[in-house]
Amino acid sequence: MVEIRKPIPVTEAIRQVMEHVTHLGTEIVPLENAYGRILAAPIIAKHDVPPFDRSPYDGFAIRAIDSAGASGENRMPFHVIGEIGAGLLGDKPIGEKEAYRIMTGAQIPKNADAVVMFEQTVENENGFTLRKPFDAGENISVQGEDCKEGELLIEAGTLIHPGTIALLATFGYAFVEVAITPVVGILSTGTELLNVDDELVPGKIRNSNGPMIRAQLDRMDISYKSYGMAADELDMCTFVVEKALAETDMLITTGGVSVGDYDYLPAIYERLGAKILFNKVAMRPGSVTTVAELNGKLLFGLSGNPSACFTGFELFTRPAILGMMGGTNPYMPRMKAILGEDFKKPNPFTRFVRASWEFTPTGVIAVPAGFNKSSAVSSIARGNCIIVLPSGTRGFSTGDEVDILLLGSELGVSEWTL
Amino acid sequence: MVEIRKPIPVTEAIRQVMEHVTHLGTEIVPLENAYGRILAAPIIAKHDVPPFDRSPYDGFAIRAIDSAGASGENRMPFHVIGEIGAGLLGDKPIGEKEAYRIMTGAQIPKNADAVVMFEQTVENENGFTLRKPFDAGENISVQGEDCKEGELLIEAGTLIHPGTIALLATFGYAFVEVAITPVVGILSTGTELLNVDDELVPGKIRNSNGPMIRAQLDRMDISYKSYGMAADELDMCTFVVEKALAETDMLITTGGVSVGDYDYLPAIYERLGAKILFNKVAMRPGSVTTVAELNGKLLFGLSGNPSACFTGFELFTRPAILGMMGGTNPYMPRMKAILGEDFKKPNPFTRFVRASWEFTPTGVIAVPAGFNKSSAVSSIARGNCIIVLPSGTRGFSTGDEVDILLLGSELGVSEWTL
Structure with missing residues (x-):
């Protein structure tokens, strides 16, 4: 007798996964290693930016x-009393009809309240002349105009x-408090699997899901332990599975989650006493x-079919990993596109179609990336997006x-809206 | 007398940069290190996928x-003569009214030409019965349906x-031929610059461009040598500059490219005999x-102003680096958005405004990321896109x-279309 599973909507599945993420705490890393990490504390302006009135020209x-x-007709003459390069200071206040020659980024000297660009002057032996009046504050980058202390x-x-x-460097954060990144275990199951460097033999295929998931984690800069x-x-x-769970913060398995005679993941979950959040998604x-x-650790039992495995990771595992780090934008950005070719399959479940989007003079066009079955592998290698077709729709x-x-978008969005 | 420079359009500047990129050749890397590299040879299917007719259920x-x-009313009985798990083979051809129990991914046994899902059968002691006829080829994943050898x-x-x-793994590419990645030199110039861990002193600011560019290169997985x-x-x-050029494949400097008294990059280019492609862009x-x-090496003289530096890197340096690796999609993806707030500055030159885009029920909205000057740093830390306002437009x-x-989009586009 085949087990009958009740499918839950994708949105509900994502909600359940995100409800079960646990945080791993925070750590301090040098600024040069902070790219790609998740901020564990807000960035507060430690001082005004710019920190002093300065010349923009x-x-x-x-x-x-x-x-x-x-x-x-009435050019005003100015006497130049000195020069201020960026990083240097004028050593005396300017008086009537006096000026400092000043470079971009240099601090405005005492008593000055406007900057005249070179192009607006005619230079002479002692200084320069001007042909228009300037307002107080003109051409000054005012202290704190970019941001204010606190x-x-x-x-x-x-x-x-x-x-x-750049912002962290500006405020002198040589070290940054970031979320600890999880270590993810990866295990590919299936008697049919060969290693990448094995010769093909009848009935078997090479393991592509393991390397693919490693790359999906590489893309997120998340480290992993591979259990082969x-x-x-x-x-x-x-x-x-038990060993991997003990050694990592989250386990991804591929294969073994269907209703076949050798699909052992359900039995393993039961043996270990794991709570199953869902085992069928309407997708x-x-x-x-x-x-x-x-x-407190999540076990992702992804399908052994490459397209299904890829999609499962991006929909569920990636947001969960970002969520474990307190990431506030864990979901893929969404937008609208015009379908560039027919897609005639009906969609009893929400369908995710690997595709390419492109900007054209008539708008954003998305075209499916070729052969479309859950077992497809070539289409995963093409394209830059996933078309989402709602359940209950025809072709x-x-x-x-x-x-x-x-x-592959570095910055995600805060809500799943599909 | 201030030097008068002739600005060239952004598109022309990009064209000139891309005309001067040189390739560094190729190398072979293990598959596990291939993520993020550029393919130096096409992927040709080494065999059919799937490599044999198999069961999708x-x-x-x-x-x-x-x-x-x-x-x-007329259920057909079948006698089950064995079982084939994924990765195993049926040891005998099936005869009349015979069947193999078969698992997802397993090779179809000899003489079989259709697969009946468990749900479509009623099982009994010797096998099962069926209540509908099947067509030859039904529920078979046919050899080569995903891709054909060659x-x-x-x-x-x-x-x-x-x-x-995933595709490389499928075909057994344990090693992959990829483009050699350039090593990029980074030098921040400016007497006003402090190190990140220095205390602020009057007239000085911390160097944010150096760390920012290192992160822009980290994002591309490109290694660098920092010349402080x-x-x-x-x-x-x-x-x-001379030392850095000898030790790297490309040099990025920040600052020193304007017309101030201490803007020495033009003089350095002249001393070294470098050919200047352009020194003013209408942006x-x-x-x-x-x-x-x-x-044959490019020297990028980026502005010392953080926003200008960031934009210069993304517009010119990033495509050049990708071009050096033979990358065919070096440009940022473009699309249209609705401006979410007024931006009243006139645009004598093409303007690039750091912004956030968001999908909303009324379409894609883009909102400038705050304080907008070339010296701005806070806005670089916000947002996920750049609004492009054409030159010659008013607010x-x-x-x-x-x-x-x-x-921050992993996959780019092949043409610059703005």
Whole structure:
């Protein structure tokens, strides 16, 4: 008798996974290792930026009042009393009709309140003349105009990208408090699996899911322990799963979650006393995706079919890993696209179709990336997005508007809205 | 007298940079290190996928002809002669009314030409009965349906992402030929610069461009040599630039490219005999961005202003690095968005505004990421895209359609279309 499983909607499955993530705490890393980590504390401005009034141009710092009445017919002369390069300081306040030659980024000298660009002057032996009046504050980058001391700039839970690094450096964060990253275990199950360097033999295929998941984790800069491949043998698989769970923070298995005679993951979960969150999701591919939880650790039982495995990781495992780090934007960005070719399969379940999106003069077009079955592997290698076709719909035609999820996007979004 | 520079359009600047990239050749890396590299040879299918006819379901393999005439009133009985798990083989051909119990992924046994899912059968002591006829080929994953031996699947020049890894593994590529990655030198110039762990002192700021560029390279998995910071001193800067160029494949400097008294990069290029491709681009921020070439190596003279520096890297340096590896998709993906707030500055030059895009029920909305000047640093830390406002336009208003470029996207596009 085949077990009948009740499928739950994708949204509900994601909600359940995210409800079960546990945080691993925080650690301090040097700034140069902080790229790609998740901020564990907000970035607060430690001082004003800029920290002093400064010149945005190469030119002359003057008192605006001295330029009053200047015109083409009445050029105002200024006497240059010194020069201030960026990083240097003027050593005396300027007086009437005096000016400092000043470079971009240099601190405005005492009494000056405007900067005249070189191009706006005619230079002479002692200084220069001007042909227009300047307002007080003109061409000054005012202290604190970018941010003010004490201002909350970036929330905890944000991914540290290159711009974040610039901000951290500005405030002198030589060390940064970040979320500890989980170590993920990977185990590929299936008697049919060969190693990548094995010759093909009848009835067998090479293990592509293991290397693919390692790359999906590489993409997130998450470290892993690989437990290789296990044949469909209950005791041995149980042993490896138990060992892997003890040594890692989360376990991903591939294969063994369907209703076949050698699909042992359900039995292993039972033996170990893991709580099954769900074992059927109303999606294609990957309806057999199973997620369980034991002692606060998540066990992702992804399908052995490559397309299903890929999709299961991106939909469930990736957000869970980001969630374990307190990441506030764990989901793939979504947008709309026009379907570039017919997709005539009906969709009893929500369907995820590997595809390519492209900007064209008529809008964003998404085209399925070829052969589409849960066992497909070539289409995973093509394309840059996933088309999402809602359950309960019939085929879609060229020109229909569809939702797409962007793959390989460093910054995600905070909510799953499909 | 201030030097007058002639600005060239952004598109022309990108074209010139890309014309001057040189390839560094190829190398062989193990599959587990291939993620993020650029394929130096196309992926050709080494065999059919699947490599044999196989079962897409858990069920029974039968001869379709034996199911002819089956109905609810006339259930057809089958005798099960054995079982085939994935990775195993049936040891005998099936005969009339015979079937193999077969698991997902297993090779179809001799003489069988259809698979019946468990759910479609009623099992009994010797086998099962069926209530509908099956067609020859029904529920069979046919050898080669995903790809055929000899088929060109992925072109050289493609970034290796997790899906590519799955395909490489499938065909037994334990080693992969990839483009050699350049080593990039980074030198921050400016007497105003402090190290990240220095206390602020009057007139000085911490170096944020150096760490930011290191992170921009980290994001691309490109290694670098950091030459630290140099004060605005001509001989010393020349010495470091020359040394860096000898030790790396490309040099990025920040600062020193404007027309100030201590902007020494132009003089250094001249001393070294480098050919200047351009020293003024019709863009904001970053109009002073200068690119030179010496002995086949590119020198990127990025602005010392953080926003300008960031933008210059993403617009020019990143595509050049990808181009050096033969990457065929070096540019940021573009799309359209609705401006979410007014942006009233006029745009004498093409303007690049750091922003956040978000999908909303009314479409994609892009909102500038706050304080907008070339010297801004806080806005670089926010947002996930760059709004591009064409030169010659006046201010833009909420609701206007604008172009955006996506930041942090693993896969780019082949053409610069703005």
